[in-house]
Amino acid sequence: MGKPITSQIQPELLARENTVYSVCVPLAQFKRLAKLLNDTQGDFTAECRFSAFDANTKVSGQWQAELSLVCQRCLKPIAFKVDVPFQLICVESEVEANELSDELEPVILDDERKIHIVDLFEDDIILQLPDVARHEEGDSDCTVGKMEFGKLPDTIKSEKRNPFEALEALKKDLKN
């Protein structure tokens, strides 16, 4: 376990201490991410280290979250677990962000060279979301189509039999 982190941080100051920090933020605090989730139960957690990277500060480590999405096949909730390494470069402007090489992911600090912990991670979390959320192939939770393609419910079967029964009854009436 690392040192807990405050919500507003100044990365270059944290880089002076050779310390691993622990982040734990309720998913509901990520407002843009929350709009993409089925529900916002649970926390985002990360262990991160701050270090100097040229004139900037690098934040690196590993983050975890269990994100609730909606399966696009059966429209039921699906738990999407993420446990990934990350490496973010803190820059001061959009221009500076564009100057970084493509494999480096920038985050832009405010005028006081600070950033909110939510803003530090939100884009990275959104990038991890699948284009289309779906249960694994063959997952028994993914039960779309059973009503359409499987057994007909009993009520429909008995309704189908009724016209013939009525006809039989009519024939009997006619004979009598």
Ligand SMILES: [Zn+2]
């Ligand atoms: Zn499904």
